[in-house]
Amino acid sequence: MLQGSDLVRGRRTLTSVLAIACACGAANTAHAQDAAGEDSEASTAAKGGLSEIIVTARKRVESAQDVPVSVTAISAAEIADRDLTSLERVAAATPQLAIGRNATGSGAQLTLRGVGSNSLSIGTEQSIAVIVDGVYYGQGRTINEGFFDLGGIEILKGPQSLFFGKNATAGVISITTANPTDYFTASSRTSYEFNAGKLKEEVVVSGPVSDRVGFRLAARVAKDFGHLFDNRADSITYTTTDRPAAGVTNATTDHIATAPSNNGPKEREYLVRGTIDWEATDRLTATLKANVGYNRTSGTWNYAVFACDGGQSHLSPGTPCERDFALYSNNMPADIAAETRFARPDGDNFNKYSSWGVTGTLEYDLDALTITSVTNYQWNRNTWSLDIDYQSASSPALNIWGTEVSDYNAFSEELRVLSDFDGAFNFLLGGYYQTSERGFEQNVLFAGFENSEAPDGFRYVAYAKDSSTEGETLSAYGQAIVELIPDTLEITGGARYIHETKDSIFVQPYAHPLLAGSRYAVDDPLTAKQTFDNWSPEATLTWTPSETVTVYGAYKTAYKSGGFSNSSIQSPTTPLEFFLFEPEKAKGFEVGLKTDLLDRQLRFNVTGYIYKFTDLQVTYLDSAALAYNSINAGSAKTKGVEVEFAYAPYAVPGLELSGSANYNHARYGTALAPCYGGQSFDAGCIPNLLSIGTPGQDLDGKPTSDAPDWTGSLGARYEADLNQSMKYGLSVNARYSSDYLPSAFGAPLSRQDEYVSLDAGVRFGAIDDTWQLALIGKNLTNQFVATGVTDGSGTGSGTGTNMAVPADQVGFISMPRTVTLQLTLQIP
Structure with missing residues (x-):
């Protein structure tokens, strides 16, 4: 339970952060007042006041201040100014949103308001749906796509099933890529990040082909010449013993596992996106978007063994476990790699992600009705070869390597009809169909x-x-919109129905003769046919007493797909049920107040919410057996209050201050779950709690993963003319988080301390935007932030006894300080 002292400490620290950022804003204000005194008729700087932000949170175009949804909208200009060109960077700038990159498992952990999906199993889908140009991207590996040339980002908080379907129990990240312009333009953005030595080039060409056809072509290439994380491992000797059959032992062989130099991330990527807009008639428009991408990094570059019982690694005694941007990882010996499927011949650790997709959107305007069709096909493949003990183990018996290939493809079609009648009644009706296939092979x-x-x-x-899983989803949804008092009081009600099937198979095609039959079942396929049906209703009452005030209350529900643990382990006695997990569901209430005050100089919003999640899906690692498995842990409840503001005074044109303060209490309810590795009996690990021979713990009252009680942000932006031909801009943004547990199982060693991260930027350029030079700093306070953890493979012993030794904690760490110099050229 949160103690009073914790609340006081959280409030004091948050207040300190806000004070620091306000001081920065005050300095900018003084500068702005000097600039405002200059007589410049040709000035193109902002006139002051807040601009309207347009969102599509309810599948229709609305102002963010009018829509009865808790939404954080990031404009294209802010994305460019702050270089928010990846989901991780967006999360680092957004309180209550945490994203951790994971080379293995599902590829990422996304968490919002303390609810998300830990990334250890490829079989689980995210509780936060990622939507790109209206299309659902259900895999955590979407994080590797790299997002650029964007039109905007909307972060919708809380359950969002009605408009966005399954797997949106915690929220939605909706990304819109930029569309063709009605005039010709071309731009080049060249940047260099000094810490990683990252050189990046982005090129965009856009314009009309004819009166009715427009195009846009965007490309990005990037390469790291330096590194962000140090690899401090030494080369080690890995000894193998040839045992072709039980009772037969041949020669032993020593192999050298080298240590990569400067490991992390050594990223290389290229991304290309093409868009064509066609206004076929005055009523029918068509948009076709196609993209291809490639991303390669040096494996587990952001994994740090940062917390260990006794302060030293259990696999490599003498090696400290520190909160530092460092790792201890060895390449697979080259002679072993040459005879191991999916490994590189030289044995280097790597993670390679390739993808492509096509989205076609048709929109037909019938005056009072708009019919929209969105068709998509997407494919991705991820391959890795990694040192998965993460610690450069000193004993050959403790060294662990893995290799993997996973594929995913999906086809989807969504058709919806939205009315725009003059009367009191309107509606939205839609249908959705998706087929998908996931393949998985691992050594x-x-x-x-x-x-x-x-x-x-x-x-x-x-x-x-x-292992593989084939899925099919059929869904229908609808919403009725009734104005009880025209332009003042509106009530909406709707529901989504989902029917889903999943057919899965799992087999272990090989195990060493000494392990086959005793520890691992070989060539004994397990198959599962799962069917899920769900209704997700919601209702909202919205009161708009004036054009600048919106008050709403909503009841919402949501559903997340059940599934199959593709990456689990099958022993000779493992039942099929061990691989299966049920859907996750959410329901609860939200109220909000949105205001634009002082003639739209001040924006002040407050949101309160309480949601309950049942059959919460979590994945755990049996670190001794090297087995990942997804289960339904039980229930959890989140409740909290969010306050946000923005202030852009007319008296100081070009200045905008913004900030937020958030309290979120996310705790497990009735939840029986596996123990964390090396959890003792006294620490709550009870023998045989889950089943005979399987210890477990009761998580009731413990915090969920990535759930700080207090978060906040404060920022200041200022833009003004330098002279008649040049302008400049300044920005500073601070983010605060109180301490939290990145572990989904309450492992106390994993605790992330409270922190303040600071981003800042300065830019100079031409008034007509033909060129700009910017210097952008991120995490300038160089905070070490773990956004997710797993127990170290092969560590943790005596679980459920009082002789237990807690497992080492391996964290997925956010990027350290980065400083980027960026040059943008644009025609015209």
Whole structure:
């Protein structure tokens, strides 16, 4: 339970952060007042006041201040000014949103208001739906797409099933890419980040082809010449013993596992997106978007073993566990890699992500009705080879490597009709269809296993896994909109129905002869056919007493798909039920007040909410067995208050201050879950609680993952003319978070301390925007922030006893300080 002292400390720290940022804003204000005194008729600087922000949170175009939804909208200009060109950077700038990159599992952990999906299993889908140009992207590996040339980002908080479908129990990140312009323009943005030595080039060409056809082509290429995380491992010797059959032992062989130099992230990427707009008639428009992407990094570059019982690694005694941007990781020995499927011949650690997709949108305007069709096909493949003990283990018996290939493809079609009648009644009706397929193949190498008689690709493999899931979703949704008092009081009600099937298969095609049959089942496929049905209703009452005030109350529900643990482990006695998990559901209430005051100089919004989540999906690592498995842990409840403001005074044109203060109390309810690795009996790990031989813990009252009680932000932006041909801009943004547990299982070692991160930027350029030079700093306070954790593989012992030793905590760490110099050229 949150103690009074914790509340006081959180409030004091948050107040300090706001004071610091206000001081920065005050300095900018003084400067702005001097500039405002100059007589410049040709000035193109802002005139002051707040601009209207347009969103599509309810599948129709509305002002963010009018829509009865808790939404944070980020404009294209702010994305460019702050270089928010990845989901991780967006999260680092958004209180209560946390995103952790994971090379393994689902590829990412997305959490909002303390609810999300930890990233350990590829079989789970995110509780925060990522929507790109109206299309659902359900895989955590979407984080690798890299987002640029954007039209805007909307972060919708809380359950959003009605408009965005399944897997939106915690919220939605809706991303809109830029569309063609009605005039010709071309731009080049070249940037260099000094810490990672990242050189990046973005090029955009856009304009009309004819009176009715427009195009836009955008491309980005980037390469790291330096690094953000230091690899401090030394080369080690890994000894294998050839045992082609039980009772047969041949020669032992020493292999050298080298340490990569300056490991992390060494990113290389290219992204290309093309868009064509066609106004076929005055009523029918068509848009076609196609994209292709490639991203390669040096494996587990952001994994840090940052907390260990006793302060030292259990796999590498003498190596400190520190909150530092460092890792200890070895390449797979080259001679072993050459005989292991999916590994690079040189044994280097890597993560490679490739993708492409096509989206076609048709919109037909019938005056009072608008019919919209969105069709999409998407494909991605992720391949990695990693040191998955993460600690450069000193004993060959403790070294662990893995390799994996996973594929995902999906086809979807959405058709909806939106009315715009003059009367009191309007409606939205829609249908959605999706088919998807996920494939997964993995090898794990450990303990010096070798088999000279193994099939090709398996000689040094201890065990291998192959799995796939085919899914089909049919959904229908509708909303009725009734104005009880015209332009003043509106009530809406709607629901979404979802029918979903998933067909899965899991098999272990190989295990070393000493493990096959005793520890791992081999060539014994498990198959599952799952069917899920769900109704997600919601209702909202909105009162608009004036054009500048909106008050609303909403009841919302949501649904997240159940599934199959594709990356689990099958022993000879493992039942099929071990691989299955049920849907996650959410329901609750939200109230909000949105205001534009002082002739639209001040924007002040308040949101209160309380939501309950049932059958919460979590994934745990049995660190001793190297098994990942997803389960339904039970219930959780979130409740809180969010306050945000923006102030742009007419007296100081070009200045805007903004900020937020948020309290969120996210705690488990009735929730029985596995123990964290090395949790003792005295610490709450109860033998045989989950089943005979399986210890567990009661999480009731414990915080959920990534759930700080207090978060806040404060920022200041100022833009003014320098002279008749040049202008300049300044910005500073601070974010505060109180402490929290990145662990979904209450592991106390994982605790992330409270922190303040600071971003800032300065830019100079031409008044007509033909060129701009900017210097952008992120995490200038160089805060070490763990956004997710897993127990260190092979660590943690005595679970459920009072002789337990807690597992080492491996964190997914946000980026350290970065400073980027950016040059933008634009025609015209």
